[in-house]
Amino acid sequence: DAKTTQPPSMDCAEGRAANLPCNHSTISGNEYVYWYRQIHSQGPQYIIHGLKNNETNEMASLIITEDRKSSTLILPHATLRDTAVYYCIVRVKIQGAQKLVFGQGTRLTINP
C-alpha cells in the first residue's frame, strides 16, 4: 500500500497558487518524495521530486518539512490545464528497477 496520505479533493481558483499537502510520517532516510499527476485518463506525468531540500522546477515547487514527515506541492499560478489527480509517492532512489506505488491521490479542480 501507498505510504502517503493526501486529501481526496481540493479546489483552487485560476491564477492562484495551489498548495497540495501530503503526509508521509513513516518515510525512511533514503526515501525520496515524488509527485506525479494524471490528467483525465492520460499517463501519469512526472512533476518533481526531492529528498530533504526544497526543490523548484518549471512546473512546481516542492516544500519538505524539516522532519520530512510531510510535504507540499505548490503550483504557483494554477491554470485550468492543471486540473488533474496529483499523486505523492515515496520511493527509494537506488539503482535498479524500483516500482512506483500509487495511492488515490488528490483530485485538484481549478475553477475559472
Add this chain to the structure above:
Amino acid sequence: EPEVTQTPSHQVTQMGQEVILRCVPISNHLYFYWYRQILGQKVEFLVSFYNNEISEKSEIFDDQFSVERPDGSNFTLKIRSTKLEDSAMYFCASGGRGSTDTQYFGPGTRLTVL
C-alpha cells in the same frame, strides 16, 4: 523532448484472444515497466524489466502475462488469453540509471475485452 510512445491507443478484443501491447521507451533508458489502471481505480504496478529479464512482478502479473524486449527499441506486454477483467488502461514507463531514474510514462493503451 524524448517521450514514451505506446500503440495502439485503443484495442478491442474478444475474451480468450491474445493481445500484444507495444511500447517504445525513451532511447537511453534501461528500466522498463508496465502498469495498469482499471476504470475508476488506482494505477497498479504490473512488472519491471531490466537487462532482458523481469526484475519484479506483482500478483496481477500471472502466467497469462509476459513481457519482451524483442529488439533495441520495443517493449511489449502480451496477454495470452484475455479475460473481461483485463479491461483497463495499460501504461508503459521507462527510467534511466542513477540520478536520471525518474520514470516517464506513455499515454497508455485502452484495452477493452468483450
